[in-house]
Amino acid sequence: MEQLRKAITTISPLSHESMDVYLSAWKHWSVAKDHYLLREHAVSDYIYFIKKGVARIFYHKNYKEITEWIAMDEQFFLSITSFFNRTPSHLVIHTLEPSEMYGIHHNDFMRLADQYHDIERLLRKMVTSSLILSQIRVDSIQFESAQQRYDRLLKYSPRIIQRVPVSYIASFLGVTLETLSRIRSAK
Amino acid sequence: MEQLRKAITTISPLSHESMDVYLSAWKHWSVAKDHYLLREHAVSDYIYFIKKGVARIFYHKNYKEITEWIAMDEQFFLSITSFFNRTPSHLVIHTLEPSEMYGIHHNDFMRLADQYHDIERLLRKMVTSSLILSQIRVDSIQFESAQQRYDRLLKYSPRIIQRVPVSYIASFLGVTLETLSRIRSAK
């Protein structure tokens, strides 16, 4: 729990009381490699924090798997539309290594944000970071070539490339695996 | 100011006190058609609300104008990255009709959010809506054809098409004006 506490404090510090009630709302999962942590949830309304390992978050679209995010290294992640709109995303979380993670349910988070000003502020800052990332992604998809998107990933998340199969990275970058393979061999 | 008050209340209701201090932090501009409301700002750190008229929000990228948003009908809008990251976006706001709008400065909004829990909640909800829109846009750019994106605009914002030149709409949809012209004539 210490890593989660630290990650939260970095985003926005909480009072002792807020931190206590907030942390106790988080659940913990510890799973093996190749485990489908969340398949049963039709609507995914958790925010997750990955303590250890690697997880791939994907959903199905036209009978294909779309990798929405690859989480590792003490990151927070969530299915944005599913979490906030409460619409089904059929989100799947699949571990690529033995992993540990925490999760907090939408209802708990909202209830606490309502009670504690500093938890509301924390939530606002988390949503804001997410929004900035989303905007960067819009820009990247709209104006960058597949090559440039790969270079960006290589620059900002070099460890993903070492630990995750090419096919998942391709989907995450929004290209086919063949195209990504060609990009990599051209180097 | 009544429309602004109402729009705020719809997102998240405020106490009388909060609403008073909050509304008084908003500035008002009234401008003619074809007016560059914000050209001088290298960093745009306002959230705007358009009361009347139509405005195009764009920035320059590789010597081209990229239409980031077309605002009308009592909408809020902002340059996300510029507002939250305080990085220069060289955002330009250009009115396409005689228009009236309000704006609140980043510093004022943050100060009030810090003081009043309900203003913090309002900010969180505004950021959340923005995030959901941004995600829809990611999805749209990544998986929809130009035709489908145009159809979506036609469905959800039919008035934009009537009041805004094709070239701006094309840029907003992320296609060239030639392509948009072909899409329209194919109907």
Place this chain on the structure above:
DNA sequence: AGGTTCGTTTGATATATATCAAATAAAGAC
């Protein structure tokens, strides 16, 4: 160790959209 499955690379072709260029059409100026 050999066979089977899974992941990656390589090749040929198709497709959507961009780019370049020119022709119309519409709008604004005097």
Place this chain on the structure above:
DNA sequence: GTCTTTATTTGATATATATCAAACGAACCT
């Protein structure tokens, strides 16, 4: 109302990436 500028349409070609298909390589199974 004609002239000039600006916006839109139409046409020909180029380009990045997808799709389909096959070959190759690596990893896991008993």
